[in-house]
Amino acid sequence: MERRPTIIDVARAAGVSKSTVSLVLQNSASVRAETRAAVRAAMEALGYVYNRAAANLRSSGAGLIGLVINDLRNPFFTEFAISLQMALSERGFAAVLANTDETPALQAQVIGAMIEHGVSALIVSPAYGGGETGFDAIARAGLPAMQVLRRVDGRTDLFPFAAPDYPAGSRLATEHLIAEGARNIAFVGGLEGRMVTEERLAGYRATLAGAGLAPLVLPGRSGRSMGRAMARRLAEDHPEVDAALCFNDQVALGLLSGCAEIGRPVGPGGLRIVGFDDIEDCAQSWPPLSSVRCDIAGFGQAVAATILAWVEGDVTPPAEDRPAVDLVIRASSAAQPSKER
Amino acid sequence: MERRPTIIDVARAAGVSKSTVSLVLQNSASVRAETRAAVRAAMEALGYVYNRAAANLRSSGAGLIGLVINDLRNPFFTEFAISLQMALSERGFAAVLANTDETPALQAQVIGAMIEHGVSALIVSPAYGGGETGFDAIARAGLPAMQVLRRVDGRTDLFPFAAPDYPAGSRLATEHLIAEGARNIAFVGGLEGRMVTEERLAGYRATLAGAGLAPLVLPGRSGRSMGRAMARRLAEDHPEVDAALCFNDQVALGLLSGCAEIGRPVGPGGLRIVGFDDIEDCAQSWPPLSSVRCDIAGFGQAVAATILAWVEGDVTPPAEDRPAVDLVIRASSAAQPSKER
DNA sequence: CCATGTATCTGGAACGTTCCAATTCATCTA
DNA sequence: TAGATGAATTGGAACGTTCCAGATACATGG
The missing domain is CATH 3.40.50.2300 (Response regulator)
Structure with missing residues (x-):
C-alpha cells in the first residue's frame, strides 16, 4: 500500500505551491477561480485525502468531542447519545463514544484515551462509585467538560452539570x-x-x-x-x-x-x-x-449546542442547568389520556 | 489557557534529551530505571499529556476505529455497537461512532469525516438506499473496512461482509x-x-x-x-x-x-x-x-477481533462470514421452554 | 514614469512526535 | 593497553499541515 498523496503532491501536479493548495483547502477568497479549479482537479486525480491530524498539530482544534456514557444499553442514555452525536455531526464535529458499564476505572481509562486522541471537549454521564474517575485527568489537560444526567464530581465550576428537572x-x-x-x-x-x-x-x-x-x-x-x-x-x-x-x-x-x-x-x-x-x-x-x-432528544441537542458554544465561542455554561419536564398521561394511570404531542 | 507542555519541556525539566523522553513514553527497555523515574516524575510535575496526533504524523496508526450504524435506536444494533466498542477499548483502540438514521447521504458524510479524522479502519452497518454511500471514499483512502449485518456494496473483496446466519x-x-x-x-x-x-x-x-x-x-x-x-x-x-x-x-x-x-x-x-x-x-x-x-454481543467482539487482526496483523478477513445462530424457546411459542444459558 | 495599491501566489518556519545514526562512557577481551 | 563490545543517551531529519511575511505582476493615480 503506497503512501497517501499530500498537499505537496497536489501542488506539484497542479503547478502551484503547497501554500496555495492549503488556501484552497480553507476556501480562501484570495485564490483565483481557475487556480482553485486546477487544484481541485489535481486533488481529484490523485485521490487526495485531507490529513486533519497534521493540520491540528499546527493550529489546534480537532473537531472531536468525547462522549462517555455509563450505560448505553439503557434506551434513555442511548437516545441521549444519539441525538447529541447527530447534532454534533451537523456542525461538522465527530463524536468518540464509549460505554463505561458503570465502572469508574473503565471510565478513567477511556477518558484518558480520549484526551490522548485530542478531543476538544468531553461530555460525561459519569459512573457511580469511588476511585479514579478521570475527571482529574480532564482538569490536568484543561479541557472543557460537562457532567450530564448525573452529578458525581463536586467541581461544578470546572465541570458544569446539566440534567432534566x-x-x-x-x-x-x-x-x-x-x-x-x-x-x-x-x-x-x-x-x-x-x-x-x-x-x-x-x-x-x-x-x-x-x-x-x-x-x-x-x-x-x-x-x-x-x-x-x-x-x-x-x-x-x-x-x-x-x-x-x-x-x-x-x-x-x-x-x-x-x-x-x-x-x-x-x-x-x-x-x-x-x-x-x-x-x-x-x-x-x-x-x-x-x-x-x-425530552431526552431535545436535551441531547441542547447539550451539543452548549458544549460547542464553550469550545468555539468560549461561552462557559452555568454551573447547573435543569430543563423542564412534563407528564404524559396514558392508560396505565388514567382513563383520560393526555393528548400526544 | 497556556500551552500544554511537550516532551521538550519534560526533557528540560528532567535534564535529558527529548529522545530519551520519547523512549520512556514507548517503554523502551534501553533506558535506565532511574532515568525513567526522573522522566516520569517530570511528566507528573508538569502535567504532561501525550499528543497522539503528533505521534501519528510520523508513524501512522491512529488507534481510532470508525463505527457507522444505520439505526442505533434499535437495541440490536446498540448492543452490537457497544460490545464492539468495549472490545476495541480493551485493546487500546477508541471508537468513533455515528448513527446514520438510514440515510445514505448522512452515511457518506460521516464516513468522510471519519477518514479525515484519521481512523485506521471502518466498520459499517450500511443504510439502504441509493446515491453516494461513502464506500467509494473508503476505497480511495485505501482503508480496511467491513460491512456488517447488511450487505449493500457488492465489492466484498474490498469490504468483507459478516452477519449472523x-x-x-x-x-x-x-x-x-x-x-x-x-x-x-x-x-x-x-x-x-x-x-x-x-x-x-x-x-x-x-x-x-x-x-x-x-x-x-x-x-x-x-x-x-x-x-x-x-x-x-x-x-x-x-x-x-x-x-x-x-x-x-x-x-x-x-x-x-x-x-x-x-x-x-x-x-x-x-x-x-x-x-x-x-x-x-x-x-x-x-x-x-x-x-x-x-449472540450479537459475541458477534460484536468477533468483528472487533477481525478488524484489529486486519489493521494490526494485515490478515484480510474472508469475503463472507456467517456465524451460527440458535433458537431460544420461551412461553410465547411452547409450553416447554428451552433452558436459558 | 514613479509611487502606490491590489490581487495572487510563495518560501520557510513552526507544531510535537518518532526514528535513525551517531556519540559517549564504562567494561570486557586478547 | 589497544581495541572491541555494549548499554544509555542524543541530535537532527522527517511527518503533513498552517500561517506569516514577503514576492510578483499588473493596474491605477499623480
Whole structure:
C-alpha cells in the first residue's frame, strides 16, 4: 500500500505551491477561480485525502468531542447519545463514544484515551462509585467538560452539570396519581443514595407529605426484571398499594409485564403505574404507559449546542442547568389520556 | 489557557534529551530505571499529556476505529455497537461512532469525516438506499473496512461482509413452530427487497415448502407500533393463522402487546409468536418471547477481533462470514421452554 | 514614469512526535 | 593497553499541515 498523496503532491501536479493548495483547502477568497479549479482537479486525480491530524498539530482544534456514557444499553442514555452525536455531526464535529458499564476505572481509562486522541471537549454521564474517575485527568489537560444526567464530581465550576428537572417530574407524577384518586402510592426502583434516585424521590416525598399521605419506598436495581419481580412482591406484601411511581421506564415496563404475569389489572380500577423518562416503548406497551417526559432528544441537542458554544465561542455554561419536564398521561394511570404531542 | 507542555519541556525539566523522553513514553527497555523515574516524575510535575496526533504524523496508526450504524435506536444494533466498542477499548483502540438514521447521504458524510479524522479502519452497518454511500471514499483512502449485518456494496473483496446466519435462524424457528403443531404460520414485518428480509424469509419459505405448508408474508416497517397494529389485522383478516414468525423482536414485542390489547392469548393454545435477534427484553416480556438468538454481543467482539487482526496483523478477513445462530424457546411459542444459558 | 495599491501566489518556519545514526562512557577481551 | 563490545543517551531529519511575511505582476493615480 503506497503512501497517501499530500498537499505537496497536489501542488506539484497542479503547478502551484503547497501554500496555495492549503488556501484552497480553507476556501480562501484570495485564490483565483481557475487556480482553485486546477487544484481541485489535481486533488481529484490523485485521490487526495485531507490529513486533519497534521493540520491540528499546527493550529489546534480537532473537531472531536468525547462522549462517555455509563450505560448505553439503557434506551434513555442511548437516545441521549444519539441525538447529541447527530447534532454534533451537523456542525461538522465527530463524536468518540464509549460505554463505561458503570465502572469508574473503565471510565478513567477511556477518558484518558480520549484526551490522548485530542478531543476538544468531553461530555460525561459519569459512573457511580469511588476511585479514579478521570475527571482529574480532564482538569490536568484543561479541557472543557460537562457532567450530564448525573452529578458525581463536586467541581461544578470546572465541570458544569446539566440534567432534566427530576424533582419537578416526580412532583407532577405524584400529583397526578393523587388527583386520580390513588391513596397508597409506592415508589419503585432506584438505588438509594444516588443523586438521581434522591431527586426523583424528593418530589414524590414532598407531594405526599403535602397531601398527608405516607410514602412507601421500594428501592432496587432498576431493570426490567426487577420491575417484573416487584409485581408479585407488591401484590403479596403491600396489597393496599393502588399506584406505583417507578424510578424509570424499564422498571415500569417490567412491572407492567409482571402484572400481566400474575393477572393483576393495570390502570384505573387496578394498579396505576407511572414511569420516568418516557422512552419510545411507553407508547407501544399494553396498556400504554404514563411517564414523565424528559425530552431526552431535545436535551441531547441542547447539550451539543452548549458544549460547542464553550469550545468555539468560549461561552462557559452555568454551573447547573435543569430543563423542564412534563407528564404524559396514558392508560396505565388514567382513563383520560393526555393528548400526544 | 497556556500551552500544554511537550516532551521538550519534560526533557528540560528532567535534564535529558527529548529522545530519551520519547523512549520512556514507548517503554523502551534501553533506558535506565532511574532515568525513567526522573522522566516520569517530570511528566507528573508538569502535567504532561501525550499528543497522539503528533505521534501519528510520523508513524501512522491512529488507534481510532470508525463505527457507522444505520439505526442505533434499535437495541440490536446498540448492543452490537457497544460490545464492539468495549472490545476495541480493551485493546487500546477508541471508537468513533455515528448513527446514520438510514440515510445514505448522512452515511457518506460521516464516513468522510471519519477518514479525515484519521481512523485506521471502518466498520459499517450500511443504510439502504441509493446515491453516494461513502464506500467509494473508503476505497480511495485505501482503508480496511467491513460491512456488517447488511450487505449493500457488492465489492466484498474490498469490504468483507459478516452477519449472523439469518436463513438458518428462520429455518430453526419455522421447524420449531411446525413441531409445536402450528399449521398456518405467518411471517410478519421486514421491508421487502432488502437482503436481511429476504434472508430471514428464505429459511421460512424453504421450511414451509418442505412441510407442504403455505406461506403468508405480511411485510412492513419493523417497529413496535407495526407489530401492535398487526395483532388486530391478523385477527380480522387471517383468523386461521396460529403462529407468527416476526422479522425482529421489536415487531414481536409489539405483536405481543397488540394481542394483550385485543385480548388474544399468546402461546400454546393461542397465537404462537417467535421473534428474531433475542434482545434483552425478550426474557422480560409477558409471556416471555421465543426468539432466534444471534449472540450479537459475541458477534460484536468477533468483528472487533477481525478488524484489529486486519489493521494490526494485515490478515484480510474472508469475503463472507456467517456465524451460527440458535433458537431460544420461551412461553410465547411452547409450553416447554428451552433452558436459558 | 514613479509611487502606490491590489490581487495572487510563495518560501520557510513552526507544531510535537518518532526514528535513525551517531556519540559517549564504562567494561570486557586478547 | 589497544581495541572491541555494549548499554544509555542524543541530535537532527522527517511527518503533513498552517500561517506569516514577503514576492510578483499588473493596474491605477499623480
